[in-house]
Amino acid sequence: MSRLPVNEIFETIQGEGQFTGMPAVFLRLQGCPVGCPWCDTRHTWEVEPEHQVDPERIIGVSGDRPIWAYYDEARLVALLTDGRYSARHLVITGGEPCLYDLTELTRLMHAAGWRCQIETSGCVEVRCDEQTWVTVSPKIGMKGGLTVLPQALERADEIKHPIATERHIEELDALLADQPLPRHPQICLQPISTKKRATQLAIDTCIKRNWRLSVQTHKYLEID
Numbered sequence: 001m002s003r004l005p006v007n008e009i010f011e012t013i014q015g016e017g018q019f020t021g022m023p024a025v026f027l028r029l030q031g032c033p034v035g036c037p038w039c040d041t042r043h044t045w046e047v048e049p050e051h052q053v054d055p056e057r058i059i060g061v062s063g064d065r066p067i068w069a070y071y072d073e074a075r076l077v078a079l080l081t082d083g084r085y086s087a088r089h090l091v092i093t094g095g096e097p098c099l100y101d102l103t104e105l106t107r108l109m110h111a112a113g114w115r116c117q118i119e120t121s122g123c124v125e126v127r128c129d130e131q132t133w134v135t136v137s138p139k140i141g142m143k144g145g146l147t148v149l150p151q152a153l154e155r156a157d158e159i160k161h162p163i164a165t166e167r168h169i170e171e172l173d174a175l176l177a178d179q180p181l182p183r184h185p186q187i188c189l190q191p192i193s194t195k196k197r198a199t200q201l202a203i204d205t206c207i208k209r210n211w212r213l214s215v216q217t218h219k220y221l222e223i224d
């Protein structure tokens with residue numbers, strides 16, 4: 001068993017990527033060293049001791065707060081499977097959830113009949129149960145100075161790339177050149193911050209390349 005710093009747990013609809021529209025429980029872990037300039041969860045970057053709270057305080061209350069609480073896998077699984085949630089799809093996100101070994105948590109959740117999805121930047125080794133759906137949203141050249149790891153790309157079931165300009169597509173091409181992708185991931189482009197120009201560029205490129213468009217439907221719907 002290990003301890004995971006949890007920022008929040010809440011039930012909603014998955015807004016983006018392969019499982020768009022799927023009812024899901026989001027488990028947001030605290031901590032991220034990647035440093036994306038457009039990050040909309042900056043409150044998850046640091047695991048500050050003064051922001052540690054009682055585990056009960058982070059359940060079901062969504063918000064941009066830097067608080068976190070330690071949970072071990074057994075306690076998390078007991079909470080997630082005690083009947084309070086209808087969804088059977090767990091999205092483990094952050095922050096950067098792959099800072100932590102998620103093998104035991106995903107193994108136990110699969111044994112309980114759930115599907116697990118991890119959303120990661122690809123800048124940290126992915127450790128999870130084999131059945132887990134891994135969404136890598138590669139963060140290239142960010143302020144934190146980390147690089148996208150071949151291990152993360154090889155483990156990806158989906159590569160969901162945030163784009164604003166042509167430069168971001170060129171970066172993705174360079175990243176994937178000669179990179180083995182044994183799981184044949186779906187490649188999606190996702191316009192950054194639902195901007196109009198980025199959305200049109202993503203549409204045009206997806207049509208040209210037979211890739212998939214991922215829009216952040218939760219932002220249009222104004223839900224968490």
Ligand code: SF4
Nearest residue numbers: 032034035036039095
């Ligand atoms: S990887 Fe995610 S949480 Fe971390 S800085 Fe980038 S967008 Fe924010």
